[in-house]
Amino acid sequence: MRGQPSLCEVLTPLNLAEALALLAAHPEARPLAGGTDLMVPFAAGRLPDRLFLNLWDLEELRGIVVTDGEVTLGALTLFREIAAHPLLQREFPNLVRSAMVTGALAIQSRGSLGGNIANGSPAADTPPSLLAYGAELELTSLRGSRWVPYADFHTGYKRSLLAPDELITRIRLSRMGEGGFHYFRKVGTRQAQAIAKVSLAAWARVADGRIQDLRLALGSVAPMPIRAKGTERILQGQAIRNLPLDAALAALQADISPIDDLRSSAAFRRKVAGNLLVDMLRGLAPT
């Protein structure tokens, strides 16, 4: 253990209003949810923060609310809760699957959706699913709250729209009914507890033999989780019996910008991202 708990202070608000006030007064405080991301660099002595804002007790940030048109998840919704939710299983299976492959059970018991987003890792498992479902985020500070499209949230490697005095408070998904096409696949060398080398999530609606709607998102192939908008444009409106595969693959290569790192190579990520797209389209348009 190389972290130094004796130098660290923790602010523990009992409700959201108190949390926002503390954060406004101490914008340097690092919000701490379930700890599954932050405790790793902390224990390794690689986390510079000395002041933490403990969100764990904020009941306002928990719970999944379903209305006719939307599902709203509190930022502290745990992966385990997502995995077990019947409506999410039916209507947002990619999110459920990505929650179920985020670490193993002990991680899913503490890790939260809001924490996963705020941590900003390009390799995080749930962001591609959220992007494919067109999620929106509620960002809240003493100044008020605002909803932003999740697709706009990440602005670079570990950078985002979140202001120092803001917290992610809710995640909203529009219900698209059943019957859409859902695809999620994570590639991580190992079959469990792996950090993604490439992941791809897609949601599509096919009508009259054509792709009517398509959202395609990837992890671990750019400085942040990304929508593959160029690829989406190529495929949008195309007949599923005659998809422009080569053009789509070329567009995908332009959408992504993977690097070599400890876990894989840029070449592998490019090739496998393409393979996943082909695999996805094979599912969308079975021969």
Place this chain on the structure above:
Amino acid sequence: MNDYAHIGRSVLRREGRAKLTGAALFTDDLKIEGLLHGTTVRSRVPRGRIMGIHFEEGFPWEEFIIVTAQDIPGKNVVAHLIQEQPCLADGVINHAEEPILLLAHPDPERVQDARERVRVDVEPLPPVLSIEDSLRCDPVIWGEDNIFKTILITKGDPERARAKGHLQLEATYYTGAQEHVYIEPNAIIGEATPDGVLVRGSMQCPYYVHHALHELFQLPLDKVRAAQVETGGAFGGKEDYPSMLACHAALLSWKAGGRPVKIVYDREEDMACTTKRHPSRTRIRSAFAADGTLLSLDVEFLLDGGAYMTLSPVVLSRGALHASGPYRCPDLRIHARALATNTPPHGAFRGFGAPQSLFAIERHMDEAAHRLGLDPAELRRKNLLRTGDAMATGQIMRDEVDLIALMDRALAEIRYAEKRASYPVLNAGDEPVKRGVGFSVFMHGGGFTGSGETMLHSVAALEGTADGQVRVLAASTEMGQGANTVFTQVAAEALQAPLDLIVVATPDTGVVPNSGPTVASRTTQVVGKLIQDAALAMRKTLLDAGYLQDGDVAAAIRAYVAQHGTLRTESQYQKPDFVQWDDTTYRGDAYATYAWACYAADLRIDLVTYETQVADFVTVQEVGRVLNPTLAAGQIEGGVAQGIGWGLNEEVIWRQGSMANHQMSNYLIATAVDLPRIRVFFEERPYAYGPGGAKGIGELPMDGPAPALLNAVQHALQITPRQVPMTPEVLMDLVEGA
């Protein structure tokens, strides 16, 4: 039919209950008064000169115990085979992560903080970071030619025989480093005063630690003591490295006036700094007759030894002695060298060189079969050793083992013939998941190589206690493999006593005789035999003294001890009569006996992700008599899991001579969902010189998986993989390049 009371039965693990309740105390669990926490300041470059050590100003250094090379009371060396590896770098740096300075403090948080406040100025020198650079002597970093050890084994005239071959094949095979990932990282507690040095901790070989401390402090042997504490896995990784850690902890304690000092590595430090399996490069040139008969083998076997010699010569030796596999070959040459590089020294890891050379020959045999248009099983049927055949060193195979039958049993279990025919048809379709089946045949020599066992003069003893118990005194450690339980079974069997009578003493050099290191698949086969003999001697002593008329061993021991004060019997290693070995020519009986096996793998390879899943894995092995079926199967299953990891996913990524992926999140060992239900079958043929007929078993399962897996990959994809780990990235290159 089992005629034994204890042998051959799945006696429950002796220390099992303690391990299941949290009561078992490992080194970091011990509560010790006045304890200091130690840590290590290390080199960040692979090679260089130390120009100065700077301590951050304004930091309360007076609170800390600080040790540098200048503080060493005796010799600055961690003694292994020779005395060359410094305990602390003095002036020169020979590898990344080399220890330079030690710190201790009562507060573990403070000592970690202080480590970051020491700056070592190093003038970098050009390093050697690969086998190729080392061979080119670019630059020379060890001796005159970077070569720690050369071994040459020759028989007949391989060049002339090669010319007669219908098929001449040459190929080069590569294997990567492998990290042990014992779940308990290294941990040691040292206490050193002028009256004596005591080190306790996680270790395989207390007498290795004892030897190292003796040289470091230049204290008499009886002033130095090393005792094992419950050890959370080792696999070779705690064979030589604990000597380093012990020296460090003891030095800090020495400087601290004898206060106990504990050093526990965290996972990052353990992975980055401790030994790994030697990377290897093996070039094989072979020749075969048209019918598949192996005519000639010329093997060049190279190991990357790292910066210091440590155990590399003996790892090399075992690798060389297994390099021709379980095959008859009249004309062969095996040329083996261990080379210096500026990486942390590579060390012992289950298999000890044999997995590397066996990988090469077992892949090569499949390639040859493919080129000859023969099924790999047919090729092996022609060439497998039979009882009475001569092996590479001229050793006559005495074991009465039918290797062809062993192979056929494994192939039948995995339904080889059927899958060999059906998978190519299946694979011709569009499905991205391809199937393949493959296997390997191999052996593993039990005990030390050549005259090693004779030179060790191992001793084990039994001691009767006043309350009628029997203490087994051996330096061989329990590290999960089941030594406590097997020793208990062997002793109880020979004494004709109940199991509860037997207590295996903690391996503590102050208490137990030197039964040798806990390595080389020798614990059951060699040390178990010593215990059996000592137990038979004890029984004879009791009988001769007239104490055993009614068969109550406990009562007899109580009576004997009451009458005579002590009851102790010892046994010293005697080599089997037939064993003859010449260390200078590498001729003779390399090992007294071998365990033999055939492993077969059925794979699922996904060409979307290039991931390989093992769908089924069959192991058939001949290991003499199985003393404890549950423990033996556990050894095989665990070894296979490590072998599959080495073959597929466990990749050490080197950057400037240092392991860059030194976290469990970046160096991936298998989880429960990554492995199939490994299937274990034993053929039992009692070995006359082993206790109850047993042979060594611990390392065998590491040897077979990697070549079996890659042979199955060749079957599935019609490619020729020649390196492990065959990660998805490597497989992608092979598939896309094909």
Place this chain on the structure above:
Amino acid sequence: MTTQKILLKLTVNGEARQALVHPMSRLLDVIREDFCLTGTKEGCGEGECGACSVILDGSLVNACLVPAIQAQGSTMRTVEGLAGVDLSPLQQAFLHHGGAQCGFCTPGMLVAGTYLLETDAVQDEDRAREGLSGNLCRCTGYVKIVDALLAAREGRP
């Protein structure tokens, strides 16, 4: 210069315990150092190996990833709380099947296994393996651990 400690109160294996600790101390260190329950092990310190698995308020967690302050007022079970007078059925099955070798991953395996059995998550071998995938073992190849878990579920030794 060091910060204020907090009085951490927990129910551990049915017993009220308290300790004065820094809020960002790891629950793992509190368990081992302050409560002297050394059955819970540190194998990696990054939530990968599961050797520090404990059951915290009914959830399976890695104690190395929980800051002490987030355990305030919780109820916790560690490996030391699994056995009564006798070993638990799962512990007995581990002993019988040879599920423990070196014993270092074993406490975490048993805690995770207990959690899986209590949440009825061991319907078959695949589910058992999935459930244990957060607990790494380097000795066994998992066969005997999985067998023990399945046996315990079926009430077999």
